[in-house]
Amino acid sequence: xxxxxPGRRRFLGHLGLAGLxxxxxxxxxxxxxxxxxxxxAGNGSGAVTIQSNLSSPQAKAAMEKLIANFNAQGKGTxxxxxxxxxxFRTQLPTYLTSANPPDLYTWYAGSVANDYASxxxxxxxxxxxxxxxxxxxxxxxxxxxxxxxxxxxxxNNYWWGFFYRKSxxxxxxxxxxxxxxxxxxxxxxxxSKGVPPIGIGLGDTPWVASAWFDYxxxxxxxxxxxxxxxxxxQRFDDPKVKAVFTRWRxxxxxFDPKGKAYPFQEATTALLAGKTGMFLIGTFFAxxxxxxxxxxxxxxxxPIIDPAVPLxxxxxxxxxxxxxxxxxxxxxxxxxxxxxxxxxxxxxxxxSSGIVLPANPKAKASDSPxxxxxxxxxxxxxxxxxxxxxDSSDALQPTADTALTKFIDKPDRIDAILREWxxxxxxxxxx
Amino acid sequence: MTATISTTSVTPIRRRRRSARLSPLxxxxxxxxxxxxxxxxxxxxxxxxxxxxxRWDGMSPPAFVGTDNYVExxxxxxxxxxxxxxxxxxxxxxxxxxxxxxxxALVLQKERRGVGFYRAALFTPVxxxxxxxxxxxxxxxxxxxxxxxxxxxxxxxxLIRPWLADPQxxxxxxxxxxxxxxxxxxxxxxxxxxxxxxPALHEAARMDGANSWQRLRHVTIPQLKGVNAVVxxxxxxxxxxxxxxxxxxxxxxxxxxxxxxxxxMYSTAFQSLRLGYASAIAVVIFVLALAVILGxxxxxxxxxx
Numbered sequence: 189x190x191x192x193x194p195g196r197r198r199f200l201g202h203l204g205l206a207g208l209x210x211x212x213x214x215x216x217x218x219x220x221x222x223x224x225x226x227x228x229a230g231n232g233s234g235a236v237t238i239q240s241n242l243s244s245p246q247a248k249a250a251m252e253k254l255i256a257n258f259n260a261q262g263k264g265t266x267x268x269x270x271x272x273x274x275x276f277r278t279q280l281p282t283y284l285t286s287a288n289p290p291d292l293y294t295w296y297a298g299s300v301a302n303d304y305a306s307x308x309x310x311x312x313x314x315x316x317x318x319x320x321x322x323x324x325x326x327x328x329x330x331x332x333x334x335x336x337x338x339x340x341x342x343x344n345n346y347w348w349g350f351f352y353r354k355s356x357x358x359x360x361x362x363x364x365x366x367x368x369x370x371x372x373x374x375x376x377x378x379x380s381k382g383v384p385p386i387g388i389g390l391g392d393t394p395w396v397a398s399a400w401f402d403y404x405x406x407x408x409x410x411x412x413x414x415x416x417x418x419x420x421x422q423r424f425d426d427p428k429v430k431a432v433f434t435r436w437r438x439x440x441x442x443f444d445p446k447g448k449a450y451p452f453q454e455a456t457t458a459l460l461a462g463k464t465g466m467f468l469i470g471t472f473f474a475x476x477x478x479x480x481x482x483x484x485x486x487x488x489x490x491p492i493i494d495p496a497v498p499l500x501x502x503x504x505x506x507x508x509x510x511x512x513x514x515x516x517x518x519x520x521x522x523x524x525x526x527x528x529x530x531x532x533x534x535x536x537x538x539x540s541s542g543i544v545l546p547a548n549p550k551a552k553a554s555d556s557p558x559x560x561x562x563x564x565x566x567x568x569x570x571x572x573x574x575x576x577x578x579d580s581s582d583a584l585q586p587t588a589d590t591a592l593t594k595f596i597d598k599p600d601r602i603d604a605i606l607r608e609w610x611x612x613x614x615x616x617x618x619x
Numbered sequence: 620m621t622a623t624i625s626t627t628s629v630t631p632i633r634r635r636r637r638s639a640r641l642s643p644l645x646x647x648x649x650x651x652x653x654x655x656x657x658x659x660x661x662x663x664x665x666x667x668x669x670x671x672x673x674r675w676d677g678m679s680p681p682a683f684v685g686t687d688n689y690v691e692x693x694x695x696x697x698x699x700x701x702x703x704x705x706x707x708x709x710x711x712x713x714x715x716x717x718x719x720x721x722x723x724a725l726v727l728q729k730e731r732r733g734v735g736f737y738r739a740a741l742f743t744p745v746x747x748x749x750x751x752x753x754x755x756x757x758x759x760x761x762x763x764x765x766x767x768x769x770x771x772x773x774x775x776x777x778l779i780r781p782w783l784a785d786p787q788x789x790x791x792x793x794x795x796x797x798x799x800x801x802x803x804x805x806x807x808x809x810x811x812x813x814x815x816x817x818p819a820l821h822e823a824a825r826m827d828g829a830n831s832w833q834r835l836r837h838v839t840i841p842q843l844k845g846v847n848a849v850v851x852x853x854x855x856x857x858x859x860x861x862x863x864x865x866x867x868x869x870x871x872x873x874x875x876x877x878x879x880x881x882x883x884m885y886s887t888a889f890q891s892l893r894l895g896y897a898s899a900i901a902v903v904i905f906v907l908a909l910a911v912i913l914g915x916x917x918x919x920x921x922x923x924x
Contacts, residue, residue, distance in 0.1 A: 278889045281677045307678055391784050394872060446762040448873070449781035454761075583891045594874040597786070608696075615691075616891055618674075 235265040236519045237290040238508075239283060241276035244475055250539035251294075257535060258526050264519040266292075277582060284309045284511055291514040292523060294343075297330045297505040298574040299419065301340045303581060304509070305333035311510035311517060314338045316524045322549055326572060330505060341524045342507035342547035343533065347562045348399055348575075349487035351459065351473070352466040357486075360465075364488035368435075371491040375442040378465040386439065387464030388447035389455030390593055395585055396452050397592035398576035399468050402502055403490040404432045411500035411571040418580035420617040424591075424610040430602065435493065437599050448596070470504065470575075471543040471562065485558060489565050500571040504578055507547065587612035664905075670898035677894050688899035697875050698900070701883040704790055705907075708861060708879060712794050712801065713854040719798065720805025720850075725835075727806070728813045742807060744800040753867035756796040757783070760868075783869050786876030793868050793877055797861060805850055812846030813839070848919060855911045859904055880904050 240251050248270050255268045269290065271279070283289050284304060295301065304310050310333075317328065317338040331340035357363070360381055365371040378385035389396055405414045409428050416422045417429065444464045447455055452473060459467045460481050467473070468490070474482060489501070508527060510520045526532055533546035537554055545553050545563050553559050566572065577585040591609040595602060671688055673681035692698050727738050744752065759765045760782040767779050782792040816839065824834045862881040865871060871878035871886060880900060888897035 281892070285678050309678070390873075391781075392870070446781065448784035449760075449762045583893075586886060586890050589872070590874045593872065597873065615893070 234516065235267045236292060236514075236516055236523050238266055238268050238292040238294075238523070239276065239290045240268055240270045240294045241273040242294055243270050243272050246475070246540050250536045253539050254527065254532050254536060257532070258523060261526070263526070264522045266519075266523050287513075288515075289511040289513050291516060291520045292508055292510045294506065294508055296574065296578045297327075297340050297342055297507055298578045299580060300578055300582070301331075301509055302333050305335075305339040309512055310339040311512050311514055311520065312337045312339065313341055313510065313521060313524055316341055316521050316528065319525055320528055320548075323547065324549060327505065327547055330572075330574075331507075340507055340509050341528050342505045343527060343536065344507075344544040344546050345503045345505040345566075345572075346471040346544045347566055348403070348468065348470045348502040349489055349562070349565070350466045350468050351485055351487045353460065353462065353481070353484050354486045355484050356462050356465070364486075365491050368491045368493045372438065375439060375465075379442060383465050384444035384446075384463070385442040385465040387444050387455045387459050387467040389450055389452035390447055390596070391449045392451040393453075394589040394593050395577065396455075396469065397596065398585070398588050399470070399502065400436060401432065401588065401592055402573060402576055402579075403468070404435055404493075405429070406500040406502075406571075406573055407490060407493040407497060408432055408435060410497045411573050414500075414573060415579055418576065418584065420613065424613055425603075425606040429606060433595060433599070433602050433606075436595070437602075440596065440599055443596065448593070470502075474543050482556075482558075487558070487561070498570040499568065500573055501566055501569040502575055503566050503569075503572040504575045505547065505572075506544075581616070583616045584613060587616060667898050667901055670895055671902045673895040673898075674893075675895040675898075676892045681895060684895070688896050691896065692899055692903070697878065697883065698880075700875055701871075701878040701880050702903075704878060705859070705880045707790065708794065709855070709858040711791075712797055712861070713858055715798055716801040716805045716854060717850060719802040721809050723802060723806040724809035724813055725839075728810060738806075738810070742803040745804045745807075747800070749797075749800065749863040750867050752796050752800055753864050756799075757868060760792060784873050786873055789869050789873060789877040793865050796868070797864050801854075801857065805854070808846060808850050808853070809843070812843045816842045848915070851915055852912060855908065859908050880907075 238255065240248070242248055242251050251268055251270070255266050259265050280293065280295070283293070301310065314337050317323075317331070320328075320341075323342075327342050328338070331338050331342060333339045360378060360383070362374055362377055365374045375385040402414065405417070408431055409417075413422060413428065417424070417426075423429070444455075444458065446458070447464075450458075452469060455464070455467060456469070456473045456477060458464045460477060474485070477485070492499075508524060510517075510524065514520050528548060530548050530551045533548045533551035537544060537546055537551070543554070543556075543559060543562075545559070545566065553563060573579055576588055587609055590612070591605050594605050598605075670681060672683060672685060674684045674687070675681035723741055727734055727741075747755075762781060766782060770776060770779055780788060782788050820838050820842065821834055824838050829837065860881060861879060862885065865877060865879055865882050866885065869877045871882040875883075880903065884897050884900040884904065887893050887900060
């Protein structure tokens, strides 16, 4: 044989590697959940650890400031642990089920929190709520689990709407639409001027399409039906759901065809550059916008389709919940009480990008016209929904992503798509 | 085979005579890695088999469901799609990287001026992490990006499409960057093999009047048999573990059109939180890898015997 001798021994070595690689594939799954090893948590009197997914620079700085303020007050000590949001999302169940979990977590209100509460993983924070008497009933209900105790403390919420540049709307000579008919007319006008009317960003961020589904469903079938659907009490192949897509189809020709290929951040750039007319998105998109463009931004509410349906808006609520296994419940509750205070919430608004509405009714939001308008829109709403994944679960979200992106590509196949969606959802509900 | 035995068997005999008992150091060298492997690899892998028979969300304790997960796999259209895509991936990614790598190695094996530059250029993509590769190719594929500009420049506007967002093209648009990287790697393996061929064999063949095609067919390729085994195992392993490039470019989308078994396993486990079902997919990946490699191994043994 030649000098280069990949004989049997060498080959067996590779076989071994191959086996391990494949074994690794399954061990990879088990390693993370079976050997739950959470980060070290504070002991009875030590610092309260707070796991935060607010990793964008401004939000992270704002959280650091809040924790520093809390520590300066001398009512306890806390340490902040900021984690990339995608890692945080996948690791959260592991944190909560580990033997020695971190104490406090940033996360979402609604069924996501209630689901953890139903597994007895969350700390009862009813005590904290005793000092939050002036919070609106809607937020209290949102923070209450099935057994009637509060398990969540809201920090702030934001809203979704059709954002546009005032200067561009003026240039094109168009106004905000109020009804669906106005909206269709607006789309037609923009299209005739050679501008793709509706921007979207589905490449990498397909969940953005869920905003369309949520809004059409709460405008046509109402928030009650929407919540039941997302909780598995209604079916996705129901004719009422199909009606949502029939409506959606009317505006499909006005969507920016490039929107399938790029993420929402680039869709934001396209909107700001006047390459699309408007964009249904949450206020967080402004993080990706240059500061000088912010003053030129405005939005309008998702047009009314059926005036008989009670007005509902998407207003995702962010906040905190704590682990039921915390070694320091007193310190954790003290920190939560501080985070819910007017002072902390105003400090957060000031330090972060500012396009959020503090949960504490006494805390002042930023006084920019955009925020004032957003607050007015939410105040007017009869019902608030969270967002697709927050009203259902992160596990149901991929089924929506598949169904909705497929619908946008192949609207003719809506019946088959809804059947597949229902089948996929049933698997998720079954577990 | 016989030659190998006669050359290697001399030393062990002599060594055995020197120390009748097993050296404790030797035992430690075998046992310590075995223990580490047991804890970090074998045990979790066995657990994976067990989890594939359960329903588990990662929070509540796993509930035994027998073969339910496998029954569900059999009727799961997304799984079938991912399986087909994995086979396409194996054939296209594997086949083209062997052809490309071998071709490049043949072209670049002779020492000429500047050949080092070309070899280095082809090998450069291997140096980048696949996630970085994905970022670069994303710029290439983006709307009005380099790919579209190139097509426009040669008058093929009609072909332009959202490459990564079109279910017709997404899988192939992801294979291309993976190939771009793999060809350089396979080329290096083949170059090493080609270098090791005794020039006297080619000399003799030339004397016998063999043309260059005959020399390639009857001298070079048979001499590369050993390298082929390495290349095959590398290709199969790399195909089945391909995940990063797909996940960073399309996440298996749009609507599962570029889904591989590995990405489907990941999204089932960590997005849908169905860890039992995901373990069943992992077991299928394991069986597939084992089947391909064992199939080759059995053949290799038979030929050597």
